[in-house]
Amino acid sequence: MQVNIALKKVVDNSYDITIDTLPKIHFDTKVAIVTNPKVAGLHLAYLLSKISAKELYIITVPDGEEYKNQKSIDTVLESLFNHRFNRKSMLIAFGGGVIGDMTGYVSSIYQRGIDFIQIPTTLLSQVDASVGGKTGMNNEFGKNLIGAFHQPKSVYIDPYFLNTLPPREFGAGVAEIVKMAVTFNKEFFEFLETEDLKDTAVLQNAIRQAVQTKADVVAQDEKEHGLRAALNYGHTFGHVIENETGYKKFLHGEAVAIGMVMANETARKMNLMSEDEALRIKNLLQKYNLPTEYKIKNVDTFYETFYLDKKSSDSAITFIIPAGIGGVEITDSIDKSTIIEVLNAFGEL
Ligand code: NAD
Ligand code: GLY
Numbered sequence: 001m002q003v004n005i006a007l008k009k010v011v012d013n014s015y016d017i018t019i020d021t022l023p024k025i026h027f028d029t030k031v032a033i034v035t036n037p038k039v040a041g042l043h044l045a046y047l048l049s050k051i052s053a054k055e056l057y058i059i060t061v062p063d064g065e066e067y068k069n070q071k072s073i074d075t076v077l078e079s080l081f082n083h084r085f086n087r088k089s090m091l092i093a094f095g096g097g098v099i100g101d102m103t104g105y106v107s108s109i110y111q112r113g114i115d116f117i118q119i120p121t122t123l124l125s126q127v128d129a130s131v132g133g134k135t136g137m138n139n140e141f142g143k144n145l146i147g148a149f150h151q152p153k154s155v156y157i158d159p160y161f162l163n164t165l166p167p168r169e170f171g172a173g174v175a176e177i178v179k180m181a182v183t184f185n186k187e188f189f190e191f192l193e194t195e196d197l198k199d200t201a202v203l204q205n206a207i208r209q210a211v212q213t214k215a216d217v218v219a220q221d222e223k224e225h226g227l228r229a230a231l232n233y234g235h236t237f238g239h240v241i242e243n244e245t246g247y248k249k250f251l252h253g254e255a256v257a258i259g260m261v262m263a264n265e266t267a268r269k270m271n272l273m274s275e276d277e278a279l280r281i282k283n284l285l286q287k288y289n290l291p292t293e294y295k296i297k298n299v300d301t302f303y304e305t306f307y308l309d310k311k312s313s314d315s316a317i318t319f320i321i322p323a324g325i326g327g328v329e330i331t332d333s334i335d336k337s338t339i340i341e342v343l344n345a346f347g348e349l
Pocket of ligand 1: 036038042065068101122125132144169252
């Protein structure tokens with residue numbers, strides 16, 4: 001005997017991403033702003049001049065990637081239970097990608113899912129993390145290994161918040177912008193080569209183009225069955241670098257910048273990229289003081305660490321390799337010897 005449960009429903013999770021000065025918004029429900037002390041100190045007063053709600057609560061968790069964990073999730077959940085949040089209540093993620101990912105994750109599990117909106121305050125979270133509904137946290141086994149796809153109801157990107165961002169954090173965000181341009185948008189890459197992101201109008205334009213690029217990819221492949229994996233260009237190598245350096249030496253975007261250079265060298269070996277294209281990408285990264293060099297201590301260990309990547313299976317490592325500027329290939333069939341040759345160029349022979 002069989003009972004069929006018909007679940008072929010079309011669910012419309014579409015949402016708008018507003019890139020502009022934050023508008024005034026009133027919520028006729030309970031709302032919790034989830035943030036950290038640093039972002040709250042810098043920008044909560046501004047946010048509260050814009051946001052009002054039937055009941056408004058502020059929940060803070062400690063600042064830093066090391067706090068993107070179950071303890072912080074529990075802090076937020078307990079506060080929601082204490083304030084009797086219900087399924088009509090709303091969360092606001094107010095901070096960088098760490099806050100965005102955790103708030104999204106809490107909203108995906110609290111009472112089996114409530115709404116949230118993203119108000120990202122770092123460049124990286126404005127151009128990447130706040131868009132596309134990947135939420136989650138870290139545990140002792142690795143980064144972002146626990147999570148859910150849960151799309152926000154809307155995203156408000158106000159470049160004003162970036163005025164207080166330290167230069168290295170700004171650079172880390174630029175790395176993700178370059179990632180989007182190299183993989184999907186040649187004209188955008190040329191725009192980045194000729195324009196200066198320190199200019200407010202240029203920055204706003206670049207944020208729009210990066211977000212549009214990511215939105216187009218997510219619209220085609222929300223749950224990363226294929227194309228969306230291309231947004232991990234530079235990350236397969238970058239994650240190993242972060243892992244090897246104990247997540248201390250490089251910001252994520254900085255490790256990704258080095259990872260993109262390594263992916264480009266792989267593309268060169270596969271005749272997918274010219275020397276000139278690889279140099280143009282390196283120059284663009286260096287224009288924003290991003291690192292492009294890394295000394296690998298042990299090439300074999302570096303290679304083995306690829307297997308920890310979420311995209312890898314027991315037997316194959318998935319690499320995201322640019323096909324020139326504006327194109328990309330997702331492949332799990334690159335010979336180990338090709339990768340080792342690339343890695344050797346970054347390490348002791
Ligand atoms: P972050 O959230 O740790 O922010 C970096 C630092 O900047 C923090 O100290 C933060 O408090 C501070 N900060 C935030 N806004 C500021 C402002 N306006 N002025 C001054 N300081 C400010 O790091 P991040 O780079 O924003 O995000 C990285 C996280 O995002 C990682 O956990 C990564 O896994 C995640 N991520 C998620 C996605 C996704 O699709 N969900 C994509 C990329 C990255
Ligand atoms: N940052 C990669 C993605 O959102 O898929």
